[in-house]
Amino acid sequence: MPELEYLNLEHNSLGYFLESEKYSATNTTVLKDINLSYNGIDKLNASVFHGHPCLEKNNLSNNFLTDIHFDISHLKSLKIMDLSNNRIQGFGSRTILHLNKLFDDSNLQLNLSNNILKCSCDNIKFLQWMEERSVHFSEKNRIKCKFRNETSVLLTTFTNTLLELEKECGSYTMLIILMAVAILTVFIVIISGLVYRYRWTLRYIYYMTMSKYRRYKPEDTDHNFSYDAFISYADEDKTFIVNECIPILEVQGGMELCIHQRDFLPGEEITNNITNAIHESRKTICIIKRSFLDSYYCMFEFNIARMESIYSRGGTNILLLVFYDQLRAQDLPLVMLELVQQDSYLEYPDDEQGNIVFWDKIKEAIAL
Structure with missing residues (x-):
């Protein structure tokens, strides 16, 4: 029927068929009027109206359509499109784009009567678009917009309602943004606090993990250490280490000390060297002077030794603090002051008789 201009297929059950098929096998038709109403259509084949350059009226009323998912961008002659009595709540951005092109090229009239449009913030762009393009909508007195509280308004009296909705949505959007920022801020503060607290x-877990996978080390036990003690000191105090610690504890006492300037593995990151040395030493001895407290790596060694005590030695204290200088309590970090209050420290006497007792105490502490 190459000359057919009007095709009426209403009151059939073509919905399922037209979802994937077309009603015409020809490439181009001269159809001007198509009636597909009352066919239970909820979705149409995207190309169902391809080859319809003359189409002026398209009746898709009384179906189950929720949007225009089919292609109408080429229908330059289309004057009336009846989508009344469907299930349309709003159009997607792609549909609006295609309709805008048709509106610009023709005087297309769109009938959305007896569709219950959605009056909500997530649909406000569609509602604003309808207000801007209202001349292209027919039967305005039968187009309703429904709010969440089940009340509705007609499109003919919609201008004031839209202004109120825009204000409400603007406040709602700002509230969401403020709430999101507040929640994010609280989350960041909590995470930052936890990270700082622990x-x-x-850091100990990280460096121990890095140490485990970067180079091979045999598993240590409480009775098998590479060193008897790791000596933590500032570089300014190496004279004390060379002249007293090494001769008395190693040469005379037969102990194996880990001295960073002598025993750290060349080419290894210093943090890994420190973590390995503490983990492989029975005890960690900190030579406390002002220079120790001011040194980043000395305090790093002190804190890693604390973590070693807690997480690898079952809570056994492996730290021994040796105060070479007299320091005030307020000059010490709180975690160090706790150890001092537990009497886990020695003071260097710097006199001949006192030195004998001092070094005996050191040896005794290492051997425990």
Whole structure:
């Protein structure tokens, strides 16, 4: 029927068929009027109207359509499109784009009567678009917009309602943004606080993990250490280490000390060297002077040794603090002051008789 201009297929059950098929096998038709109403259509084949350059009226009323998912961008002659009595709540951005092109090229009239449009913030762009393009909508007195509270308004009296909705949505959007920022801020503060609170625990776990996978080390036990003690000191105090610690504890006492300037593995990151040395030493001895407290790596060694005590030695204290200088309590970090209050420290006497007792105490502490 190459000359057919009007095709009426209403009151059939073509919905399922037209979802994937077309009603015409020809490439181009001269159809001007198509009636597909009352066919239970909820979705149409995207190309169902391809080859319809003359189409002026398209009746898709009384179906189950929720949007225009089929292609109409080429229908330059289309004057009336009846989508009344469907299930349309709003159009997607792609549909609006195609309709805008048709509106610009023709005087297309779109009938959305007896569709219950959605009056909500997530649909406000569609509603604003309808207000801007209202001349292209027919039967305005039968187009309703429904709010969440089940009340509805007609499109003919919609201008004031839209202004109120825009204000409400603007406030709602700002509230969401403020709430999101507040929640994000609280989350960041909590995470930052936890990270700061457990920073040395996290660093210890990180460095122990790195140490485990970067080079081979045999598993240590409480009775098998590479060193008897790791000596933690500032570089400014190496004279004390060379002249007293090494001769008395190693040469005379037969102990194996880990001295960073002598025993650290060349080419290895210093943090890994420190972590390995503490993990492989029975005890960690900190030579406390002002220079120790001011040194980043000395305090790093002190804190890693604390973590070693907690997480690898079952809570056994492996730290021994040796105060070479007299320091005030307020000059010490709180975690160090706790150890001092537990009497886990010695003071260097710097006199001949006192030195004998001092070094005996050191040896005794290492051997425990």
